[in-house]
Amino acid sequence: MxxxxxxxxxxxxxxxxxxxxxxxxxxxxxxxxxxxxxxxxxxxxxxxxxxxxxxxxxxxxxxxxxxxxxxxxxxxxxxxxxxxxxxxxxxxxxxxxxxxxxxxxxxxxxxxxxxxxxxxxxxxxxxxxxxxxxxxxxxxxxxxxxxxxxxxxxxxxxxxxxxxxxxxxxxxxxxDYPKIKNFQIKNNFLILDVEGRWDAEKSLAKIDNERVLIEKRENKAYIYITKSGNLKVILRNYNGFPSKMLEMKINNIFSSYSIDVFPGFKNMPNLININFYDIFFQKISDGFEVEIKINGFSLNTKTKDGKVSFIFEEKAEFYEIEIKVLNNKFNEIIELKDGFMYWGKFEDVKDGYGLSDDKIYKIFNGYIFSNVPKLKIIARGFQPFEVDLSKEVFYKPLKLYNGTFHDKRILILYDEIENCYEISSRLWFFGANVEILKYEDELNAIKKAIEFNNDVLLFFKFSESEIIKFYEMDRYGEKLATILSKHLNMFWTYSSYQILIQPFGARILFEINYLDEERIRKIILALKEYFESQFNG
CATH class of the missing domain: 3.40.630.40 (Zn-dependent exopeptidases)
Incomplete structure (x- = not known):
């Protein structure tokens, strides 16, 4: 030692x-x-x-x-x-x-x-x-x-x-175990100062889950940077004992970009996509800050799926664009075409579709572009409605359940209970962000819940005797369990399952032997009451 x-x-x-x-x-x-x-x-x-x-x-x-x-x-x-x-x-x-x-x-x-x-x-x-x-x-x-x-x-x-x-x-x-003390980026290498012995063959470095080469030079670790993205490094000694994981975002090898404009017509809103690539012509990772100026207007955003996307509403015959990303600055002039498409804007709508007699048009960030004026709009979290884009372009659709479920994060776990996909589909349609997972392994379920950062976790577990459970220190869970108990006419009690202890939000375990249409309806009403009480509180 x-x-x-x-x-x-x-x-x-x-x-x-x-x-x-x-x-x-x-x-x-x-x-x-x-x-x-x-x-x-x-x-x-x-x-x-x-x-x-x-x-x-x-x-x-x-x-x-x-x-x-x-x-x-x-x-x-x-x-x-x-x-x-x-x-x-x-x-x-x-x-x-x-x-x-x-x-x-x-x-x-x-x-x-x-x-x-x-x-x-x-x-x-x-x-x-x-x-x-x-x-x-x-x-x-x-x-x-x-x-x-x-x-x-x-x-x-x-x-x-x-x-x-x-x-x-x-x-x-x-x-003992190796310790990463300091690091520096030089050319296409990440160089780590390491305390303690370590073995390059037993160590691991990945960028976005793709393995990259580690070389040992005088006890320093040289990581070959082959792309931008999220880097994770674990060094191990000869007995396999690991260092603390080093995690960082690699952002120093940006190379090029491309711009797409749709529909690209003069004097109307356009959808602008700016794609960013590294030196290997792979898309750069999520989360990089981008500053955009277009015809005098400024926009600060972050990359997602290797790009930034936005609607530019101002009427113009061309776009003069300045882009700043990863200490690089670019200027571009986009000439717009003569042409016309119907378009509309829907308040608070994020995604959905417009249906004509023979075609489907996608809604992007509340906007739709269409070759025909009359559409039926199906948007998640809103009542379906019909529009005539030749007469009106701005709409304020009616929210389902007054928007109570909009953007709520709900994780559903289940074992042998049927109809869990039915309740997840309805909550998704009402505007919630819903993930559903078959419960097969406690650790993976907990990891999913932690990563998802749910507002509510619902675990449906088969049992001959029926009861609602929650962790006794989960005050949100206690409140939701009380509301569910009233709607379902079912008793509640405490539980010590780890899946109810570790994650965030209200965590509920249903030990039940069936989930039918009536119970789904009552659970949704209970969730509505719970979310409304959270808002009012």
Whole structure:
């Protein structure tokens, strides 16, 4: 070991926050007892300097714990908790690590999980990433441990648990892991300064999921930049122990652009697409800032799908365009043609279609261009309506449910329950952004929910006995469950499923044996009431 390692142990809860309770056993006390025993083992080892977030039974906020981490700057953060459940899961070990695809937290989580299994002789779940506050933006190695369920507690367990964690910490730091200290971009290389030994063959670099070459030169890592995009780098030592993932956007190899104008006629609105390419003539990635000036008007936007798209409304016979992107500046003059198309603008509409007798026209950012004046407009989130573009070009369509569902993010999970696609389709048509996923794996479902950042998560799970469940600390879930209970005439209770604990928004588990037309209608009405209450609140 190259130097003494700082270990910060976090006994969860404390003071008036009891944590889990089983009979006269409080989680806060067992957390502290285990942490104190672990502290004794670490203090006897000259390789470690140890700290606790609390040394006694006192209350600490999550912010207090994170602030202490930032002050001490430990090499490792270990949060100790103990479990309870509203479901009868049986005794098991649960290990959570900071949210990352790969890295030292993930590696240590695997090691400590193995040692806990060996010492406690009980089953374990596969270690899982978690978005808990004490793991976010914390030390490179941050884990939260739930070694066993409180109802299985005995006096020997705190010391056994402490020994297992201590042995896991020793095992991890015996091999250590490479650390990326600084970086610079030079020509088409990203050059990384690395502390510790590492192996280029075991390491990985990807740009937008496409693997790129890593070369080792005097312990520096040279990453070959072959395109623009989102870069992820993991360096590994000879034993496979990974560095913390380096993530960054590569934006220094922009090369060219192209402009498309539709319909391209004089003195009417036009759709303008500006496509951006790198030196390999691949589209650049999302999120790059673009500044556009067109005939004296300014627009600041960001790339999406390698381009920016917008409607320019001002009447003109040509467009004088200035483009600034990635420290490059370009000027272009676009000559417009003589010609005519019918066009219309629909307030608040983002996408949809106009239907004539023999053709379909797409709506883009609330605009439509058509060869015929009379159309039936089908727009997501709005009542269907008919237009005559020869008489009127500006329309204010009626919103379905007064726009209550517009832009709401709703994730639907299901196992064996039928008709889930029916409810997802209706919510989508009412204007919500809806994702639907068959629940096959807890980790993938949680990842999807975190990435989607839902306002509401609905999990439909088959069960002979029917009930609505939510996580007891999810106040949004409690509010929605209460409304659903009223509409469906169904009881609710608390649940300890991780899919209800980790994501954002209101999270609801339906344990039901069918989902029919009547229930779909009632769930939609309950969601409407919930979203309206959120708006009014």
């Amino acid at each position: 190259d130097r003494v390692k700082k270990i910060l142990i976090d006994p969860g809860h404390g003071g008036s926050e009891y944590g889990a309770v089983y009979k006269d056993i409080f989680e806060k006390d067992i957390n502290l007892k285990t942490a104190q025993k672990l502290k004794l083992f670490l203090e006897k080892d000259e390789n470690f300097e140890v700290f606790l977030t609390r040394y006694e039974d006192r209350e600490l906020t999550l912010k207090d714990r994170v602030d202490l981490t930032n002050k001490i700057m430990p090499d490792m953060f270990v949060s100790i908790h103990h479990n309870s459940s509203y479901e009868d899961f049986g005794n098991r070990i649960e290990v959570y690590y900071r949210w990352e695809e790969d890295g030292p937290s993930y590696k240590f989580a695997q090691i400590v999980n193995r040692f806990l299994k060996n010492f406690l002789k009980i089953p374990s779940k596969k270690p899982m990433p978690a978005f808990y506050t004490v793991l976010r933006n914390n030390a490179d190695i941050s884990v939260l441990l739930e070694p066993y369920y409180l109802k299985f507690y005995n006096e020997d367990l705190p010391e056994l648990t402490a020994i297992a964690i201590y042995e896991a910490i020793k095992e991890f730091f015996k091999w």
